Amino acid sequence: MARDRTDLLQGTLDLLILRTLQLEPMHGWGISVRIRQTSGDELQIQQGSLYPALQRLERRGWIAAAWGVSENNRKAKFYALTALGREQLATERATWERFSAAVGRVLEA
Amino acid sequence: MSILESHLAPVLVRLRALFGRQRIEDELDSELRFHLEMEIEENLRLGMSPAEARRAARLAFGGIEGVKEAHRDQRGVRWLEDLARDTRWAWRRFTRRPGATLAAIATLGLGVGATVAVYGMIRGVLFEPLPFGAGDRIVQIRQPVAARDVDDMGFSVPELDDLRSQTRSFEAIVEYHSLWFNLFNEGKPERVLTGVVTAGFFRHLGVEPAAGRLFLDSDAHHGADPVLLLSHAYFRDRFGGDPAVVGRQVEMNERLHTIVGVLPPLTRFPRADDVYMPTLACPFRNGDGWLLNRGFRALTLLGVRKVDVTMEAAQAELAELASLWRSEHGELYPVHAGHSMQATSLLERLTAQARPVLAALLATVLLVCLLACANVANLGLAQGLQRLGELRMQIALGAGRGRLIRQLVTESLLLGIAAGAVGWLLARATHGTLLRFVGRLTPRAEEIHLDLHLVFAAIGLAIVAAAAAGALPTLSLLRRRGIGSGPVGRTTDDPERSRLRDALVTAQVAFAVVLLAAAALFGRSFWKLQHVGPGFEGQNVLTMRLALDFQKYGDGADREAFYRGILEDVRSLPGVEEAALVGQLPLSGGLFTTPARIAGDERTEAELPRIDLRVASDGWFETARIRLLRGRTFQRFDRAEGETVGLLSHSAALRLFGEGTDPLDQIVTVRGLSDVRIIGLVDDVRQEGLANEPAQELYVVLAQSPPLAADLAVRSTRPEAAVLREIESVIHRRDPKQPVASVQSLEELRQEDLAPARVLSTLMGTLAGLAFLITAVGIGAVVAFAVGRRTREIGIRRALGAADLQVVRLLIQEGMGPVVVGLVLGLAFARIATPSLDRFLYRVGASDPWTHLVVALGLFVVAVLACALPARRAVGVDPLRALQAE
Numbered sequence: 001m002a003r004d005r006t007d008l009l010q011g012t013l014d015l016l017i018l019r020t021l022q023l024e025p026m027h028g029w030g031i032s033v034r035i036r037q038t039s040g041d042e043l044q045i046q047q048g049s050l051y052p053a054l055q056r057l058e059r060r061g062w063i064a065a066a067w068g069v070s071e072n073n074r075k076a077k078f079y080a081l082t083a084l085g086r087e088q089l090a091t092e093r094a095t096w097e098r099f100s101a102a103v104g105r106v107l108e109a
Numbered sequence: 110m111s112i113l114e115s116h117l118a119p120v121l122v123r124l125r126a127l128f129g130r131q132r133i134e135d136e137l138d139s140e141l142r143f144h145l146e147m148e149i150e151e152n153l154r155l156g157m158s159p160a161e162a163r164r165a166a167r168l169a170f171g172g173i174e175g176v177k178e179a180h181r182d183q184r185g186v187r188w189l190e191d192l193a194r195d196t197r198w199a200w201r202r203f204t205r206r207p208g209a210t211l212a213a214i215a216t217l218g219l220g221v222g223a224t225v226a227v228y229g230m231i232r233g234v235l236f237e238p239l240p241f242g243a244g245d246r247i248v249q250i251r252q253p254v255a256a257r258d259v260d261d262m263g264f265s266v267p268e269l270d271d272l273r274s275q276t277r278s279f280e281a282i283v284e285y286h287s288l289w290f291n292l293f294n295e296g297k298p299e300r301v302l303t304g305v306v307t308a309g310f311f312r313h314l315g316v317e318p319a320a321g322r323l324f325l326d327s328d329a330h331h332g333a334d335p336v337l338l339l340s341h342a343y344f345r346d347r348f349g350g351d352p353a354v355v356g357r358q359v360e361m362n363e364r365l366h367t368i369v370g371v372l373p374p375l376t377r378f379p380r381a382d383d384v385y386m387p388t389l390a391c392p393f394r395n396g397d398g399w400l401l402n403r404g405f406r407a408l409t410l411l412g413v414r415k416v417d418v419t420m421e422a423a424q425a426e427l428a429e430l431a432s433l434w435r436s437e438h439g440e441l442y443p444v445h446a447g448h449s450m451q452a453t454s455l456l457e458r459l460t461a462q463a464r465p466v467l468a469a470l471l472a473t474v475l476l477v478c479l480l481a482c483a484n485v486a487n488l489g490l491a492q493g494l495q496r497l498g499e500l501r502m503q504i505a506l507g508a509g510r511g512r513l514i515r516q517l518v519t520e521s522l523l524l525g526i527a528a529g530a531v532g533w534l535l536a537r538a539t540h541g542t543l544l545r546f547v548g549r550l551t552p553r554a555e556e557i558h559l560d561l562h563l564v565f566a567a568i569g570l571a572i573v574a575a576a577a578a579g580a581l582p583t584l585s586l587l588r589r590r591g592i593g594s595g596p597v598g599r600t601t602d603d604p605e606r607s608r609l610r611d612a613l614v615t616a617q618v619a620f621a622v623v624l625l626a627a628a629a630l631f632g633r634s635f636w637k638l639q640h641v642g643p644g645f646e647g648q649n650v651l652t653m654r655l656a657l658d659f660q661k662y663g664d665g666a667d668r669e670a671f672y673r674g675i676l677e678d679v680r681s682l683p684g685v686e687e688a689a690l691v692g693q694l695p696l697s698g699g700l701f702t703t704p705a706r707i708a709g710d711e712r713t714e715a716e717l718p719r720i721d722l723r724v725a726s727d728g729w730f731e732t733a734r735i736r737l738l739r740g741r742t743f744q745r746f747d748r749a750e751g752e753t754v755g756l757l758s759h760s761a762a763l764r765l766f767g768e769g770t771d772p773l774d775q776i777v778t779v780r781g782l783s784d785v786r787i788i789g790l791v792d793d794v795r796q797e798g799l800a801n802e803p804a805q806e807l808y809v810v811l812a813q814s815p816p817l818a819a820d821l822a823v824r825s826t827r828p829e830a831a832v833l834r835e836i837e838s839v840i841h842r843r844d845p846k847q848p849v850a851s852v853q854s855l856e857e858l859r860q861e862d863l864a865p866a867r868v869l870s871t872l873m874g875t876l877a878g879l880a881f882l883i884t885a886v887g888i889g890a891v892v893a894f895a896v897g898r899r900t901r902e903i904g905i906r907r908a909l910g911a912a913d914l915q916v917v918r919l920l921i922q923e924g925m926g927p928v929v930v931g932l933v934l935g936l937a938f939a940r941i942a943t944p945s946l947d948r949f950l951y952r953v954g955a956s957d958p959w960t961h962l963v964v965a966l967g968l969f970v971v972a973v974l975a976c977a978l979p980a981r982r983a984v985g986v987d988p989l990r991a992l993q994a995e
């Protein structure tokens with residue numbers, strides 16, 4: 001089971017979820033679909049990683065959960081970004097951009 | 110969502126995870142189900158058939174339990190849930206096998222309790238800081254004489270003056286000597302042990318008074334008013350702890366002394382004094398005899414080392430001074446007998462006697478503790494197979510190695526807490542007895558306390574022991590290859606595990622042999638001591654101490670008259686068979702050795718043989734039933750006016766005159782007495798204790814040298830209380846102010862002398878008995894388990910025609926294998942270890958081979974029985990049933 005993720009991957013997943021939720025609140029299924037679509041089918045998040053990650057983010061106070069009704073009238077758990085989460089997203093995004101720029105420089109050198 | 114809410118959220122999530130666990134699980138279930146349904150719908154949209162859609166969705170989903178587990182991990186309260194679950198598991202395991210659990214708790218508890226008790230003693234005696242401010246700078250300065258086995262000759266006043274002026278290593282040198290004086294508290298006479306000290310004694314040692322003040326230097330100046338300091342114990346017992354006692358006046362030595370202060374609780378060193386007075390107030394100290402006579406050594410000296418001076422430097426200075434003294438005053442120093450001057454730290458002096466005993470005890474209890482652990486581990490191993498099944502189940506449910514170890518830790522915690530509690534109770538129960546025992550060896554016993562520190566130590570040690578004992582079987586199980594495979598309930602034994610079991614049995618047996626051998630040695634030593642002839646018969650002899658007021662009875666004639674009158678009156682009391690006075694009771698030490706010169710011996714005083722001078726009235730030897738060997742004992746007509754006569758003890762006569770000469774009618778000269786004519790020979794008496802050689806005594810007549818204090822001994826078959834009352838009234842009729850003290854029977858004195866040996870042998874015996882029991886039970890349990898597992902094999906053997914006896918013999922042989930190895934190892938180990946016990950034993954050689962062999966034999970027999978019982982039970986089973994059993 002996907003429990004022994006490296007910190008990097010875990011952090012990246014968090015970033016993706018936070019970004020996805022920045023646009024609008026969503027349920028778990030919706031998040032996985034959106035990420036798959038916007039990444040051009042490159043990134044497919046496993047349920048085994050997604051739900052634990054959502055729990056982790058909720059524990060940290062970056063997202064909040066509430067039960068609602070889905071687009072096809074089913075009960076589903078929706079997640080939304082909190083104010084803290086918004087700040088965290090900005091930080092993570094900046095970190096990611098610095099990181100990828102640095103990697104790029106090394107590869108170009 | 111507000112900022113406040115987003116900060117609150119994490120807390121709420123955790124709380125929900127703790128308390129709303131079921132709800133969260135349900136929610137997660139719904140959430141995952143929703144996800145699955147959406148996945149199926151997507152698949153249907155993509156054109157799969159319903160069945161395919163469902164299957165694909167499930168595949169993509171992965172293992173649901175795994176997701177749930179991962180989710181749980183992220184909740185942040187996992188460890189708490191695990192702990193709760195582990196605790197429930199452990200509790201179930203324990204209650205399912207109450208016998209084994211109780212045995213484990215009891216065994217560990219005993220081992221831990223004993224260890225903690227001894228640890229408490231060691232901590233108090235050796236590691237508690239001294240209650241003196243100057244702490245480790247305090248030393249005792251001594252003059253030991255090695256060849257004569259003298260620990261400290263003491264110092265004289267001129268020697269003290271020399272030390273103070275001729276050394277630079279000490280900030281202060283203070284003196285101490287101690288005498289019994291009579292004190293009148295509200296008119297009632299009482300005998301108090303009085304410490305006579307330099308005025309600055311307590312100040313230099315760094316003591317703060319509990320009430321009032323300490324002595325000032327002015328208290329020791331000529332013409333100052335006499336003052337007293339009370340010891341804390343005396344203050345508490347006699348004055349009820351009332352601080353108003355400061356300023357009160359009491360009469361001592363015919364003067365009024367003012368109590369100026371009370372001391373805090375201190376270590377009773379050098380003696381357990383009741384009160385203290387400055388040197389000026391002691392009537393003896395200021396006489397010419399003490400002040401001028403360099404050879405009259407009655408002082409104990411303590412020194413406080415200067416901060417910047419090392420022990421070695423101080424020692425060197427003292428050694429130099431000692432050789433200076435020897436060259437300047439040669440005749441006063443036993444040069445050829447190994448005289449020296451030494452400084453020893455106070456802590457060392459206080460604990461010298463106790464340290465070897467404590468070391469021996471520590472080694473013993475650690476052995477017992479190890480034995481207990483080995484036993485519990487062995488029981489755990491023996492239960493291995495059942496454990497294996499449980500472990501397999503847990504692994505199948507997804508538990509990893511770490512999880513199992515965590516479970517083991519939880520079990521150890523529970524077991525350890527229970528065992529620790531049992532151990533603590535044991536330590537508390539034995540505290541009083543152990544305290545009294547150690548109290549005989551060192552005054553530091555007062556520093557031994559049972560406090561919270563020890564409680565934690567007990568529980569901590571128990572947890573470690575339980576973990577160690579539990580780790581062995583669990584780890585050995587985990588190491589087995591293929592733990593996840595194979596049918597549960599195989600009846601064949603794992604060879605590696607049974608080797609481990611055998612090793613543990615061997616270890617247990619070896620430990621038990623050593624402990625039993627030690628206990629046997631102590632027991633024999635005590636038995637011998639008990640049968641040592643003390644030289645007298647103590648039954649029915651009541652004794653008490655009479656210390657005369659030296660100012661009232663300063664004249665020898667007055668003393669003699671008093672003693673004579675007392676003896677007359679007491680002898681005429683009804684029921685009194687014999688009565689007599691003696692300077693010091695037997696078995697109580699108090700030797701006063703002096704050089705003795707016989708006619709024709711021209712050696713210098715320092716080279717003369719020394720004998721113990723003892724004063725006894727007529728009738729003493731009859732009262733104490735000391736055997737007369739030759740000549741006659743003292744009689745009433747041996748009076749002051751007559752010839753100075755004396756009696757020699759058997760060994761003294763041998764020492765002075767050798768085998769060939771008849772000591773009767775010979776003259777012996779000792780300093781202070783005119784020539785003494787020997788009129789008789791008496792049996793040796795153990796003056797210094799049953800374990801020591803009898804002293805060489807020269808008895809002189811009380812009437813001719815009446816001492817300032819004597820013991821009255823009265824032989825009577827009447828009940829003690831009645832006789833005592835009559836004797837006291839007789840004495841008080843003659844002198845109402847005369848205190849009567851230290852009442853005890855002579856037989857009690859002998860029992861008290863035996864007490865340390867008795868306690869030690871009882872202690873060792875109990876510990877060894879425990880070890881014995883634990884080992885026997887351990888062997889029996891192991892064999893029982895082994896037999897239980899081999900029921901099938903046994904059934905096959907018997908079905909194939911093996912006789913019951915053969916089967917039993919086979920089982921016993923296999924069970925005894927490790928035992929025999931253990932016996933051999935144990936004997937070897939005992940051989941090496943027991944010689945260190947020699948110092949504790951009386952007339953018993955520690956490496957006496959017979960004792961060891963008997964012990965080994967006894968253990969062998971018991972082990973055979975322990976194996977035989979379960980073996981016999983095994984052959985009682987119907988072979989057919991055995992074959993079917995699994």
